[in-house]
């Protein structure tokens with residue numbers, strides 16, 4: 446099929462008085478950067494970082510106008526490398542996509558071939574975006590905890606920000622692997638949602654947020670997946686058992702971490718950093734294979750909802766307020 450001259454995208458622009466406005470409109474294909482792969486995007490997804498990019502966070506996106514969308518799944522429309530053929534289905538997450546490179550909130554993206562992952566067998570394009578960066582990051586956290594020796598026999602595993610994108614997939618994956626998962630959430634009305642994902646217990650955000658100032662709490666967790674940072678991460682570290690493991694991947698609460706060294710030097714707790722953006726391709730492929738195979742979650746229920754490009758704007762405001770439950774797939778296929 447011949448390529449169109451224009452395509453539909455959500456464009457974020459900066460006004461003269463430094464406000465950021467977003468609009469769904471036609472964009473010229475020639476505005477995309479040069480790249481080895483031109484991909485017709487069928488699905489994207491909404492992540493916290495997209496909302497930062499869509500509202501002018503210069504730590505994420507320096508230059509506007511810009512098309513956000515750190516995730517994209519679609520079909521190769523043209524390729525200048527022998528490694529990918531026209532018509533192949535691919536997933537793109539991380540690297541510079543949607544940050545300072547036009548992202549998945551547009552019908553086409555143009556990228557270096559090194560950013561693309563061939564859609565693994567066992568996943569549809571839509572399912573890959575039901576995971577998206579959030580699900581991929583949750584899987585990286587679980588992979589890292591397991592690589593450092595966490596087993597289900599060791600005890601309870603805490604997931605913070607549990608109803609969010611990373612949190613909900615982390616709860617689901619850990620439960621599927623047989624871990625005893627405790628979910629910490631600000632949305633205690635979502636207990637049933639978390640229980641259906643496999644959480645054995647749900648605790649409130651307040652309970653996960655110790656303000657006593659004590660350097661150590663009674664040990665409870667064998668492992669932690671933290672998606673929020675700040676004092677909730679500090680509390681989780683202080684409440685981790687001897688030799689326990691804490692995977693930190695997010696900062697929805699705060700990027701600060703005020704803590705003493707006592708959990709590390711008296712309990713041998715390890716803090717493991719998780720980054721999904723620059724993670725090497727070998728790990729990327731291995732983790733996507735797991736998500737498509739033995740770790741595959743039921744992505745058909747409440748965990749995933751869907752919206753069109755036109756319906757995305759209010760969801761962006763909602764995710765910034767911590768108000769989203771689960772994952773949102775953006776359907777660009779129509």
Ligand SMILES: NC(=O)c1ccc[n+]([C@@H]2O[C@H](COP(=O)([O-])OP(=O)(O)OC[C@H]3O[C@@H](n4cnc5c(N)ncnc54)[C@H](OP(=O)(O)O)[C@@H]3O)[C@@H](O)[C@H]2O)c1
Pocket residue numbers: 491492493494578579582605606607608609610611612629630631632650672673677693694695696697698699719720721722764765766767768769770771
């Ligand atoms: N390291 C990486 O490569 C990587 C990759 C993806 C995401 N991230 C980061 O991970 C975090 C989660 O991303 P996401 O896409 O899952 O976002 P999300 O869907 O908005 O989930 C974040 C969740 O955190 C909780 N939360 C929000 N504001 C909070 C606050 N002020 N205090 C305490 N908890 C709060 C809420 O869950 P409850 O209501 O259930 O508490 C919210 O649903 C973000 O910081 C994101 O930047 C990092």
